Amino acid sequence: MTARRVADTRRRRLIEAMKDAGLDAVVLYGNAWQNDYLRYAADFGILEGEGIAVVTSDGETTLYLDDSFEADRAAVECPGLDTVVTDDIVADAAAAIERLGNRRIAAGPKRHLPYGLARRREENRFDDATPILDRLLMIKAEEELQAVRRAARLADEGYAVFRNAARVGRKDYELIAEIEAFFRANGVDDNFMIIGAGGLEVRGMAPPSGKTLKAGDLVTTELTPCVDGYYVQICRTLVIGEASEAQKKAFAVYHEAMIAGIDAVRPGITAADIAKAENDVFRRHGLGDYVTSEYTRVRGHGLGLFPDTKPHILEDVTTTIEQGMSLIVHPNTYHPEVGYMVLGDSLIVTGEGAEVLTTTPRELFSMAADRRAA
Amino acid sequence: MRHGLMLWREGELSQADVLARQRRLQAAMRENGLDAVLVYTNHVRSAGVTYLTGFTPYWSDALLFVPREGQAIFATALSKRVGNWIRSTNPTVEIAHSPQPGRMAGERLSALSAGNIGVVELDRMPSGLVEEITSKTDARLIDATDIFAAVRALPNAAELALATTADRIAANAFAEIPADRRLVGDVTEVLELNARLAGAEECYVAAAPDLAADQRLARMKGNAPLGGYFAIRLSVAYNGVWIRRTESLARMAADGAVAEAARAADRLAEAIDPSAQPAPQIAGHALSAGMTILDWTVEAPVATRPLQPVASRSRPAMRDVPYGVLTLTIGTAHTPLVFTRSFGLARQTARGGGVA
Numbered sequence: 001m002t003a004r005r006v007a008d009t010r011r012r013r014l015i016e017a018m019k020d021a022g023l024d025a026v027v028l029y030g031n032a033w034q035n036d037y038l039r040y041a042a043d044f045g046i047l048e049g050e051g052i053a054v055v056t057s058d059g060e061t062t063l064y065l066d067d068s069f070e071a072d073r074a075a076v077e078c079p080g081l082d083t084v085v086t087d088d089i090v091a092d093a094a095a096a097i098e099r100l101g102n103r104r105i106a107a108g109p110k111r112h113l114p115y116g117l118a119r120r121r122e123e124n125r126f127d128d129a130t131p132i133l134d135r136l137l138m139i140k141a142e143e144e145l146q147a148v149r150r151a152a153r154l155a156d157e158g159y160a161v162f163r164n165a166a167r168v169g170r171k172d173y174e175l176i177a178e179i180e181a182f183f184r185a186n187g188v189d190d191n192f193m194i195i196g197a198g199g200l201e202v203r204g205m206a207p208p209s210g211k212t213l214k215a216g217d218l219v220t221t222e223l224t225p226c227v228d229g230y231y232v233q234i235c236r237t238l239v240i241g242e243a244s245e246a247q248k249k250a251f252a253v254y255h256e257a258m259i260a261g262i263d264a265v266r267p268g269i270t271a272a273d274i275a276k277a278e279n280d281v282f283r284r285h286g287l288g289d290y291v292t293s294e295y296t297r298v299r300g301h302g303l304g305l306f307p308d309t310k311p312h313i314l315e316d317v318t319t320t321i322e323q324g325m326s327l328i329v330h331p332n333t334y335h336p337e338v339g340y341m342v343l344g345d346s347l348i349v350t351g352e353g354a355e356v357l358t359t360t361p362r363e364l365f366s367m368a369a370d371r372r373a374a
Numbered sequence: 375m376r377h378g379l380m381l382w383r384e385g386e387l388s389q390a391d392v393l394a395r396q397r398r399l400q401a402a403m404r405e406n407g408l409d410a411v412l413v414y415t416n417h418v419r420s421a422g423v424t425y426l427t428g429f430t431p432y433w434s435d436a437l438l439f440v441p442r443e444g445q446a447i448f449a450t451a452l453s454k455r456v457g458n459w460i461r462s463t464n465p466t467v468e469i470a471h472s473p474q475p476g477r478m479a480g481e482r483l484s485a486l487s488a489g490n491i492g493v494v495e496l497d498r499m500p501s502g503l504v505e506e507i508t509s510k511t512d513a514r515l516i517d518a519t520d521i522f523a524a525v526r527a528l529p530n531a532a533e534l535a536l537a538t539t540a541d542r543i544a545a546n547a548f549a550e551i552p553a554d555r556r557l558v559g560d561v562t563e564v565l566e567l568n569a570r571l572a573g574a575e576e577c578y579v580a581a582a583p584d585l586a587a588d589q590r591l592a593r594m595k596g597n598a599p600l601g602g603y604f605a606i607r608l609s610v611a612y613n614g615v616w617i618r619r620t621e622s623l624a625r626m627a628a629d630g631a632v633a634e635a636a637r638a639a640d641r642l643a644e645a646i647d648p649s650a651q652p653a654p655q656i657a658g659h660a661l662s663a664g665m666t667i668l669d670w671t672v673e674a675p676v677a678t679r680p681l682q683p684v685a686s687r688s689r690p691a692m693r694d695v696p697y698g699v700l701t702l703t704i705g706t707a708h709t710p711l712v713f714t715r716s717f718g719l720a721r722q723t724a725r726g727g728g729v730a
Contacts, residue, residue, distance in 0.1 A: 032418045049682065110502060113500070115498070173570065181566045184596065192433075193377050210379055
């Protein structure tokens with residue numbers, strides 16, 4: 001019932017935003033990668049194939065799916081949703097849009113909208129729904145933030161499972177197996193997760209490649225469990241065995257940077273201000289080269305119905321931070337003396353600052369090297 | 375996304391294997407007057423590029439550009455920081471990084487003076503990418519889905535072997551389900567753990583917790599109680615190739631009727647010839663006494679979807695496919711039961727040839 005209430009809130013906000021923008025309908029595309037627009041309107045977590053939702057200003061929502069098994073799943077998981085299963089969702093959705101007549105219709109996300117849909121409406125182009133949806137996705141209602149808090153609890157519990165699974169002789173993918181099994185048993189539908197293991201040679205995180213953990217390895221991960229559609233992330237680093245002095249010294253920089261970034265969070269500043277607060281710490285420690293795109297992607301990002309949503313925390317992003325956003329601040333990057341390190345906590349932007357959600361200690365965890373895989 | 379084991383395994387899928395597939399596509403391009411073919415990929419629509427290169431993106435999207443002659447180019451918005459990982463898992467193509475991969479492809483096409491460009495699933499291509507391409511070339515974009523589907527419908531020994539491994543991973547994971555099972559999570563946790571420990575690249579689990587009430591499978595919360603008879607579907611990717619397996623089980627203990635229905639599903643799947651239409655094969659297959667087929671669906675890799683519905687009881691006509699999975703709803707004296715089984719994986723040995 002809680003998830004249903006959240007979905008009802010989202011739909012109400014979408015209809016209000018459509019009325020404010022003078023729109024008669026919106027057309028929202030989604031797949032398992034880019035699902036946030038579709039889920040916002042239809043509350044379906046699509047897994048295979050593609051979906052298109054057509055939402056009219058009176059709240060009527062029709063979901064077009066191209067897979068009969070996904071349609072079965074939608075019927076069970078989203079009872080009451082009007083679903084059409086078809087081999088050609090582009091043609092069928094286009095026909096439905098045509099039947100709406102000469103009305104003002106917006107579509108999104110702009111880049112991912114199927115070409116066939118845009119092509120069929122060439123003479124009467126869609127408005128761009130992207131800015132409207134992006135704002136709804138960024139600034140969340142209280143019911144949505146409650147879902148984000150529930151996901152945060154699972155992120156902490158998931159990292160405890162990860163720590164316990166890490167030991168000498170284990171393969172990197174075996175750690176992921178344990179995490180995913182834990183998540184499936186505990187109501188986590190999806191999880192964005194990458195991993196790094198090793199030393200100076202590790203420049204970032206990726207899917208597991210079968211690497212065997214050995215003493216001295218830094219093991220990095222970002223875990224991003226999804227509960228009722230909402231993702232929350234945690235980033236931590238652990239050492240197999242006792243951390244070296246160099247590793248401890250390096251970690252202190254990341255710790256200081258993350259705290260600086262979180263302390264900077266408050267309504268009215270920009271995403272760039274948070275990134276600058278993190279990066280200034282690295283610069284003070286003579287590590288300014290390592291906050292560039294050569295070594296790191298972003299210094300944090302938004303979280304919600306997508307695990308890596310706007311705003312991206314970068315020094316050239318001028319998006320204003322507002323109450324009701326959920327973010328992760330993570331100064332993850334390469335360190336020239338020890339390799340790739342990560343540290344990040346998720347938070348909600350409040351009226352005064354940040355409500356930090358993840359509670360796992362901000363430590364460079366040390367897993368005894370004499371713990372061996374069974 | 376993909377969270378599981380991802381690496382290049384030359385012994386399972388060699389560079390020669392994927393280069394031969396690229397050459398077959400290039401031959402088809404020449405026959406059809408195409409100067410190049412573009413294939414889009416993300417982790418949902420990964421199968422086209424996976425077939426041609428062995429590479430699946432764990433996240434984000436990309437465009438594979440196969441010219442009529444020469445090396446294919448993989449244009450991606452993923453940053454150069456991820457370049458080493460991409461190169462390690464995608465060794466046969468040129469890797470080109472660009473924040474606007476469509477624009478880069480358009481520039482290359484323009485430099486080739488390409489006139490006719492085939493696009494696999496043109497109507498499904500992200501319109502932003504098409505805009506980028508057409509901003510740099512005046513070439514004509516032509517849907518090449520059928521051309522590609524005909525190339526990839528030819529059974530391929532390496533692909534069948536990978537699908538067989540995925541199938542074995544799924545079957546072995548089911549064998550680990552505990553006898554004491556009361557909640558959906560008791561089953562899904564075990565399947566997920568064992569499939570991934572066996573090297574699955576990804577897996578999806580769905581459940582119908584009470585078959586007497588509803589045979590549709592969905593993602594259920596772990597604390598959902600199991601009814602007297604339940605079904606679980608495990609979809610497994612191994613090295614880019616997907617398979618599904620669904621088992622119906624009695625909650626309390628081994629049930630002879632359920633076991634007999636499972637064996638009937640095995641026998642039917644083993645009898646299916648993927649080079650022929652499935653409807654008459656299914657209609658002509660005798661199940662055990664007291665059992666009837668209430669519904670069926672065939673899924674197979676065709677274009678960019680790893681498995682997509684290609685035929686069903688209500689729409690029986692099927693296009694050529696290299697292999698597939700058959701989902702059956704079997705009526706029994708007690709309750710309808712659901713099973714999914716692969717078919718066509720033994721073609722290499724069964725036919726002693728005809729497999730590329």
